[in-house]
Amino acid sequence: MSRLIIVSNRLPITIDTVAGGELIYHPSAGGLATGLNSLDDTMEKIWIGWPGKDIRSDWGREAIRKDLAEQDLVPVFLSKKEIRGYYEGFSNKTIWPHFHYFTQFTTYNEGYWDYYKAVNEKFAQVVIPIIQPGDIIWVHDYQLMLLPQLIRHSHPNVSIGFFLHIPFPSYEVFRILPWREDILHGILGADQIGFHTFGYMRHFLSAAYRITGHEHNVGLLSVGKRAVNVDVFPMGIDYEKYAFANADPQDEEVQKIGELAKQVKLIISIDRLDYTKGIPTRLKAFEQFLETYRDQHGKVSLLLIVVPSRSNVDQYQELKDQVDTLVGHINGKFGDFDWTPVRYFYRSLNFNELTALYTSAHIAMITPLRDGMNLVAKEFVASKENSKQGVLILSEMAGAANELTDALMVNPQDIKGMTTAMLRAIQMTPSEQERRLVNMQSKLKVYNVKHWANTFLNDLKQLNQQHQNISRMESKQLDAMYAHFRQAKNKLIILDYDGTLMDFQPDPQAVVPDDELLTMLRSLVSDTGTKLVVNSGRDKLTLQEWLGPLGIDMAAEHGVWIKRNGNWFVNPGLADGWKSEIRDVLENMVQRTPGSFIEEKDYSIAWHYRRIDKEFGEKRVREFRDVLLYLTANLDLQVLEGNKVVEIKNAGVNKGKATINWLQESDWDFIMAIGDDHTDEDTFKALPADAYTIKVGLENTAARYNVLSVKEVRQLLRRITEI
Numbered sequence: 031m032s033r034l035i036i037v038s039n040r041l042p043i044t045i046d047t048v049a050g051g052e053l054i055y056h057p058s059a060g061g062l063a064t065g066l067n068s069l070d071d072t073m074e075k076i077w078i079g080w081p082g083k084d085i086r087s088d089w090g091r092e093a094i095r096k097d098l099a100e101q102d103l104v105p106v107f108l109s110k111k112e113i114r115g116y117y118e119g120f121s122n123k124t125i126w127p128h129f130h131y132f133t134q135f136t137t138y139n140e141g142y143w144d145y146y147k148a149v150n151e152k153f154a155q156v157v158i159p160i161i162q163p164g165d166i167i168w169v170h171d172y173q174l175m176l177l178p179q180l181i182r183h184s185h186p187n188v189s190i191g192f193f194l195h196i197p198f199p200s201y202e203v204f205r206i207l208p209w210r211e212d213i214l215h216g217i218l219g220a221d222q223i224g225f226h227t228f229g230y231m232r233h234f235l236s237a238a239y240r241i242t243g244h245e246h247n248v249g250l251l252s253v254g255k256r257a258v259n260v261d262v263f264p265m266g267i268d269y270e271k272y273a274f275a276n277a278d279p280q281d282e283e284v285q286k287i288g289e290l291a292k293q294v295k296l297i298i299s300i301d302r303l304d305y306t307k308g309i310p311t312r313l314k315a316f317e318q319f320l321e322t323y324r325d326q327h328g329k330v331s332l333l334l335i336v337v338p339s340r341s342n343v344d345q346y347q348e349l350k351d352q353v354d355t356l357v358g359h360i361n362g363k364f365g366d367f368d369w370t371p372v373r374y375f376y377r378s379l380n381f382n383e384l385t386a387l388y389t390s391a392h393i394a395m396i397t398p399l400r401d402g403m404n405l406v407a408k409e410f411v412a413s414k415e416n417s418k419q420g421v422l423i424l425s426e427m428a429g430a431a432n433e434l435t436d437a438l439m440v441n442p443q444d445i446k447g448m449t450t451a452m453l454r455a456i457q458m459t460p461s462e463q464e465r466r467l468v469n470m471q472s473k474l475k476v477y478n479v480k481h482w483a484n485t486f487l488n489d490l491k492q493l494n495q496q497h498q499n500i501s502r503m504e505s506k507q508l509d510a511m512y513a514h515f516r517q518a519k520n521k522l523i524i525l526d527y528d529g530t531l532m533d534f535q536p537d538p539q540a541v542v543p544d545d546e547l548l549t550m551l552r553s554l555v556s557d558t559g560t561k562l563v564v565n566s567g568r569d570k571l572t573l574q575e576w577l578g579p580l581g582i583d584m585a586a587e588h589g590v591w592i593k594r595n596g597n598w599f600v601n602p603g604l605a606d607g608w609k610s611e612i613r614d615v616l617e618n619m620v621q622r623t624p625g626s627f628i629e630e631k632d633y634s635i636a637w638h639y640r641r642i643d644k645e646f647g648e649k650r651v652r653e654f655r656d657v658l659l660y661l662t663a664n665l666d667l668q669v670l671e672g673n674k675v676v677e678i679k680n681a682g683v684n685k686g687k688a689t690i691n692w693l694q695e696s697d698w699d700f701i702m703a704i705g706d707d708h709t710d711e712d713t714f715k716a717l718p719a720d721a722y723t724i725k726v727g728l729e730n731t732a733a734r735y736n737v738l739s740v741k742e743v744r745q746l747l748r749r750i751t752e753i
């Protein structure tokens with residue numbers, strides 16, 4: 031049975047030392063630990079990470095290894111220098127601000143990067159020896175973005191998942207990082223890459239395409255000989271833990287919270303001290319609220335909880351000073367002897383206090399400037415399971431905003447908008463509060479943390495199965511095919527051109543066959559008993575110019591033109607009078623889309639967008655697809671969408687029908703066809719089941735086999751010519 035190996039920066043435990051050097055272990059609370067602990071117990075789980083202490087002595091490290099092994103935990107020991115360089119340095123002074131769009135705080139320090147690489151390698155050295163056949167590796171978060179590829183180098187076939195718990199920035203922001211390629215290659219070592227929102231996923235795919243050249247098909251990338259799935263897995267919470275939590279009524283702090291909520295409308299704000307959380311702007315909005323709505327004085331209080339974080343970093347110290355000053359300013363300006371506008375606590379809360387706040391508060395104001403998910407918002411909503419009373423004010427920049435659509439959404443930089451939202455929350459009727467909460471709670475109950483973890487792993491397992499179902503042409507299948515070719519007397523070989531024999535280029539005319547390709551094709555033509563056909567979407571004149579002297583048979587424009595035994599003939603009954611009307615539409619597209627261009631053939635016309643941004647081109651395709659379908663509906667035409675091209679041609683003509691010309695020519699005892707896009711699927715379907723049909727790429731196909739690239743096609747053909 032496969033095991034799950036979880037790798038994260040921190041283990042789900044905290045180590046304390048007491049007098050005499052005795053080690054005490056405490057479980058760490060957190061969404062990740064909760065979610066992974068909720069997984070099916072039938073799967074053995076091993077968790078690898080830093081134990082949180084700089085343990086230098088050999089006996090101390092050995093004692094920790096032994097103690098943690100009993101809980102299936104494996105420590106990665108890091109020195110203080112490594113923590114300063116890798117964690118406090120590159121992770122939190124480079125990646126954290128950069129991925130949250132605070133580029134003014136990004137530190138570009140080569141020394142930090144060196145530590146980051148070294149620690150990721152250190153994690154790999156711990157993980158790699160543990161891996162067994164069939165294991166699943168799940169790597170977590172921005173501290174370990176190089177680890178998937180490091181594991182992949184050692185275990186090429188192991189199943190690896192990676193989840194990023196923070197935002198992934200837009201390409202224009204990400205590209206600024208000097209180490210952008212290394213980071214992308216590191217993440218792409220995984221088989222499945224998960225994000226909280228579609229926006230983060232889209233940004234990653236855009237960066238992968240523009241920086242590493244990997245294009246995606248519905249989130250599926252071809253990386254090396256692997257298919258990498260990129261998808262959205264929004265993280266949930268342990269719903270029942272917060273929905274049915276009962277704060278201790280004897281607790282003095284709980285009683286004070288309850289009393290305060292009876293005296294005023296209580297707005298709670300709970301954040302870790304971080305510049306991404308928007309705390310100063312939130313305070314300024316509350317000040318504006320009190321300035322604007324003076325009738326609310328004495329009726330509303332903001333309870334501000336700020337959890338200490340990274341207090342040794344200058345930016346965080348400055349933020350703390352700013353928050354302290356703002357709180358003092360607001361209380362001094364508006365407070366009186368009976369009322370404190372802002373009640374401020376700079377400390378963490380225990381679970382008892384936290385749940386008391388959630389259940390007692392009338393409003394939660396969660397307005398980060400940028401946040402990967404923000405589970406506090408979900409916890410607040412869950413805590414209202416019994417009362418069905420409460421209002422969530424939520425930043426549209428939080429990942430949770432994609433799910434909690436019944437919250438009052440605000441732009442966290444819009445002070446006036448947040449002021450209005452506070453008044454609306456205070457005045458909201460009980461029935462509207464209940465309606466909004468019920469809608470949000472229904473989602474959180476289903477999409478809880480257990481659902482998140484199970485969905486990610488199930489999708490990864492399914493991807494694994496799909497990998498096994500994709501029949502790549504490995505050495506065993508290749509050897510069998512070569513042996514068959516050697517024995518056969520009557521052989522038919524059908525080859526596509528672009529994307530099969532030659533790689534795609536921005537200029538369609540820049541793929542003139544090179545000397546190596548021409549030599550291989552001549553060799554195949556000269557082989558007694560072999561019929562070679564090039565079945566392409568290219569126009570007749572180009573194919574004749576490039577390949578005509580070889581004396582091979584060809585199909586041009588997907589079968590509009592056929593060349594057999596040295597003579598070209600056109601498919602009967604075709605018309606071209608329709609092209610002027612279609613040309614007007616395509617010329618308009620070219621005018622609106624700089625870099626795109628029209629290619630006109632005898633009986634078809636195509637709009638190419640291979641020179642421009644792929645997503646921009648696909649947007650344009652969506653815009654004019656319906657127009658084209660409308661125009662072609664009564665003209666016996668069809669619209670074909672290929673690789674960065676849309677082609678309009680006569681209906682009833684395709685590569686499969688062209689293939690029949692040669693299929694019926696003889697009683698073939700060896701048939702092979704190779705192609706790369708969906709127009710070649712017609713060829714594969716037209717051939718008998720025992721033909722060697724080969725798809726270039728890892729997409730689903732009617733072909734029997736897959737190869738990865740033009741390079742592999744060339745290797746295959748070269749081997750055949752040597753037989």
